[in-house]
Amino acid sequence: MLSGRDKWLFVWDYYRIPLIAAACVMLLTAITLLTNAGREEVALYAVFVNTDVSLEEPDASALNALAESAGIPMEGKTVDLTANLTLGQTYSEAADAQTVQVLAALFGISDLDLFAADQAVFERYAQQDAFADLSVLIDRELLAGADLYTYSLEGKTVTGGIVLHPGSVLHRAGYYHGDVIVGAAINAEHLEEAVAMLRAMMEAQNG
Secondary structure (H helix, E strand, O other), X not given: OOOHHHHHHHHHHHHHHXXXXXXXXXXXXXXXXXXXXXXXXXXXXXXXXXXXXXXXXXXXXXXXXXXXXXXXXXXXXXXXEXXXXXXXXXXXXHHHHHHHHHHHHHHHOOOOOEEEEOHHHXXXXXXXXXXXXXXXXXXXXXXXXXXXXXXEEOOEXXXXXXXXXXXXXXXXXXXXXXXXXXXXXXXXXXXXXXXXXXXXHHHXXXX
């Protein structure tokens, strides 16, 4: 019969690989739990291009308040805002190329729900069929009172966004000073929430 020490050596010799694998899994799980501890869940992803703010982590409090007013459950949640991307403003081909790559990835993996940009940038992605048609998602009465951004795509007229003017919630929050177009990504993971945000923006602008 093996002694206690010999038993451990026997177990180690024959089972060390699964034991090491199990230990690694437990360690990674612990690291993930510690990393995510206290982190708020994402209610939706917002990406604003060519803003008037340059912070790596811009203040999303105005968007969180808008989300609450739109009826989106926000307890323990937040709007994940990216607002440091520029396109066509820096006169740097390298910077523009990087932004194009980032946006392609965000649109492609559905890590983008609400999108805002100036007309030149918005139009660029509208022609790539990147936005949901708001005419089938929002009541006509509400759309009738909004400044809509429409375009033709494959012979079909698409209502891809709304035009916000100075005085809107995005302008009051300091993100923009000139006119900006906002739309919902067609492949949005949180499409319902993005459309709710657009409704709230239109209601605020119409009111």
